[in-house]
Amino acid sequence: MGEVKFLQGNEACAEGAIAAGGRFFGGYPITPSSEIAAVAAAKLPKVDGCYLQLEDEIASIAAVIGASMSGAKSFTATSGPGFSLMQENLGVAVIGEVPCVIINVSRGGPSTGLATKQAQGDVMQTRWGTHGDHSIIVLAPSSVQECFDLTVEAFNLSEKYRTPVIVLTDKTVGHLREDVEIKKPEELEIVDRKKPTCSPEEYKPYKPDTDMIPPISNYGDPHLQRVNSSMHGEEGFLDMSPENSQKVVQRLWDKIEKNIDDIGMIETYHMDDAETAIISFGISARSSLQAVDKARKEGQKIGLVQLKTLWPFPEDKIKEAVKDCSDLVVVELNMGQLALEVERVFRDKDVLRINKFSGEDILPGEILEKLKEVPS
Amino acid sequence: MSYKDYIREEKLPLMWCKGCSHGITLASIARAMDTLKLDPEKTVVVTGIGCWGKSDDYFRTHVFHGTHGRALSFATGIKIPKEELKVLVLMGDGDGTTIGGNHFLHTARRNIDMTAIVTNNFNYGMTGGQYSSTSPEGSITSTSKYGTAEKSIDICDLAITSGATYVGRSTPYHVKQMDNLIAEAVDHKGFSMVEVTSLCPTYYGRYNYRANSVDMMKMMKDQGVKKSKYDELDESKKKECFPIGKLHQVEEEDFNTKYKKVKESIN
Numbered sequence: 086m087g088e089v090k091f092l093q094g095n096e097a098c099a100e101g102a103i104a105a106g107g108r109f110f111g112g113y114p115i116t117p118s119s120e121i122a123a124v125a126a127a128k129l130p131k132v133d134g135c136y137l138q139l140e141d142e143i144a145s146i147a148a149v150i151g152a153s154m155s156g157a158k159s160f161t162a163t164s165g166p167g168f169s170l171m172q173e174n175l176g177v178a179v180i181g182e183v184p185c186v187i188i189n190v191s192r193g194g195p196s197t198g199l200a201t202k203q204a205q206g207d208v209m210q211t212r213w214g215t216h217g218d219h220s221i222i223v224l225a226p227s228s229v230q231e232c233f234d235l236t237v238e239a240f241n242l243s244e245k246y247r248t249p250v251i252v253l254t255d256k257t258v259g260h261l262r263e264d265v266e267i268k269k270p271e272e273l274e275i276v277d278r279k280k281p282t283c284s285p286e287e288y289k290p291y292k293p294d295t296d297m298i299p300p301i302s303n304y305g306d307p308h309l310q311r312v313n314s315s316m317h318g319e320e321g322f323l324d325m326s327p328e329n330s331q332k333v334v335q336r337l338w339d340k341i342e343k344n345i346d347d348i349g350m351i352e353t354y355h356m357d358d359a360e361t362a363i364i365s366f367g368i369s370a371r372s373s374l375q376a377v378d379k380a381r382k383e384g385q386k387i388g389l390v391q392l393k394t395l396w397p398f399p400e401d402k403i404k405e406a407v408k409d410c411s412d413l414v415v416v417e418l419n420m421g422q423l424a425l426e427v428e429r430v431f432r433d434k435d436v437l438r439i440n441k442f443s444g445e446d447i448l449p450g451e452i453l454e455k456l457k458e459v460p461s
Numbered sequence: 462m463s464y465k466d467y468i469r470e471e472k473l474p475l476m477w478c479k480g481c482s483h484g485i486t487l488a489s490i491a492r493a494m495d496t497l498k499l500d501p502e503k504t505v506v507v508t509g510i511g512c513w514g515k516s517d518d519y520f521r522t523h524v525f526h527g528t529h530g531r532a533l534s535f536a537t538g539i540k541i542p543k544e545e546l547k548v549l550v551l552m553g554d555g556d557g558t559t560i561g562g563n564h565f566l567h568t569a570r571r572n573i574d575m576t577a578i579v580t581n582n583f584n585y586g587m588t589g590g591q592y593s594s595t596s597p598e599g600s601i602t603s604t605s606k607y608g609t610a611e612k613s614i615d616i617c618d619l620a621i622t623s624g625a626t627y628v629g630r631s632t633p634y635h636v637k638q639m640d641n642l643i644a645e646a647v648d649h650k651g652f653s654m655v656e657v658t659s660l661c662p663t664y665y666g667r668y669n670y671r672a673n674s675v676d677m678m679k680m681m682k683d684q685g686v687k688k689s690k691y692d693e694l695d696e697s698k699k700k701e702c703f704p705i706g707k708l709h710q711v712e713e714e715d716f717n718t719k720y721k722k723v724k725e726s727i728n
Binding site for chain 2: 108109111130131133135137139140141143144145147148149150151152153154155156157159173174177181303304305306307309310311312313314315321322323
């Protein structure tokens with residue numbers, strides 16, 4: 086068993102990143118994510134890594150992308166406004182197929198909005214923030230332990246699928262202090278990127294294997310690498326032909342969406358006999374968990390489905406979990422961004438929304454009060 | 462090896478307009494690579510967006526083609542984990558010092574060991590000849606039909622002020638000098654920058670001088686004055702020309718060396 090420490094969610098994210106093999110952090114300070122940078126700055130030089138504080142978030146994610154292609158597992162941390170600045174180059178990581186991890190500790194918006202207060206308003210920004218059609222992987226911890234575990238998972242998924250992965254937490258989870266087991270490296274399953282097995286002359290940077298994922302040659306390796314942010318063919322040269330463009334965008338989509346069983350993670354709580362299911366994530370799932378406990382004591386058959394993976398939306402797993410429920414309740418700290426997706430998938434069920442965007446968390450009592458609106 | 466081994470000849474002819482000088486600069490970089498016998502496996506060419514941003518297509522090395530203005534930031538990430546890489550960053554004036562101005566000054570300040578080769582054609586060629594931060598005041602461009610009302614940036618002055626440890630300037634007329642400057646810059650440890658004034662007869666030359674490429678080449682010959690001679694000119698004469706050659710070089714520890722010392726101090 087690893088060491089148990091009493092840490093903040095943000096600190097646990099940084100510990101998770103380093104445990105997963107993260108060796109380059111490029112970032113720009115922003116509340117409420119700054120502790121991630123502070124821990125990275127203190128620890129990375131001790132493990133032969135590098136912490137670099139850049140001039141802005143645009144440069145930060147660019148440096149992260151560059152470092153990854155030089156073979157260093159790389160990450161950054163930010164909050165909503167900084168994440169917005171990263172969006173253009175997030176697209177570079179998508180089309181260039183560069184593994185990297187972006188931790189977004191969300192806060193109240195829009196804009197500078199509630200800079201020091203709580204919100205979960207970036208659900209759709211993680212999904213559709215960058216331009217163009219693409220898929221994306223977004224994981225959402227709701228405890229300090231999950232901050233550690235899901236950050237490790239984010240690195241693994243990013244290496245496996247050759248894609249950027251976003252860890253979406255929030256101000257409360259980021260600053261929450263709890264016991265967390267920091268697993269030793271040997272206790273963790275660590276995934277490394279697939280390297281080419283062909284000769285250097287035969288290597289094509291974007292030629293996928295049958296699993297739809299092209300092997301990566303790092304800079305400095307004998308197989309010459311061509312990372313290209315523009316629409317490219319398998320050799321990495323510009324190819325804007327309709328046939329190639331259609332094929333590339335489809336593959337970038339399929340390599341993630343068709344592996345949804347592997348990527349999609351949910352937790353269920355009291356769902357065996359539930360008639361009503363709360364669907365939630367992050368800190369709102371923690372409030373929901375308490376609300377379920379209290380409701381159960383009063384004899385209400387309520388359960389919880391916590392989404393650890395927000396995107397790709399794990400709809401089959403959720404469908405299976407809630408198949409016997411007549412009502413769904415989506416609890417989130419925004420005007421209903423996740424609810425939009427739940428309503429899309431479950432057109433045959435009643436979906437009740439519980440939302441708050443005041444800069445405060447939703448309390449279990451507030452959830453119980455709203456649950457009275459569910460027809461019994 | 463010959464300089465041609467660094468060029469992907471199968472990708473020729475070059476995609477640039479007739480009369481453009483980017484091909485001259487491209488060959489000069491390849492000759493510098495050959496002079497230094499760079500290992501293509503340990504060399505990364507990083508480009509931004511625009512006409513010169515297409516230059517990575519022609520190099521038989523590792524390459525990175527990124528977004529507009531961010532080439533130096535990608536390159537910073539590329540260099541730090543793998544010190545043995547030679548990193549060459551090819552940007553235009555719009556890319557390097559207009560949209561990328563902030564990254565330019567901070568990369569120079571950090572003294573990251575890489576070489577930026579900024580081709581300055583005084584306008585945005587690829588997008589249709591709009592004015593950039595280096596268009597001389599009063600320039601006629603597709604977005605300043607009555608003359609620009611903005612002061613222009615001197616790229617070399619900016620680099621020196623920001624902390625670059627090697628700065629040089631050349632022109633497509635002074636090819637031998639360009640070859641030597643680029644080789645010396647790439648060999649220099651620390652952030653080096655070479656500005657190459659560039660001919661854009663399609664837009665800048667046509668709008669401002671009604672000049673073709675040959676006329677512009679003659680202008681480069683007349684206006685590019687060796688630094689030692691330039692320094693002796695009267696202020697009024699200086700306004701009619703610009704200094705070329707090595708403008709600045711200091712020895713200073715680069716970022717990776719300094720960061721390694723930080724690591725050693727704690728471990």
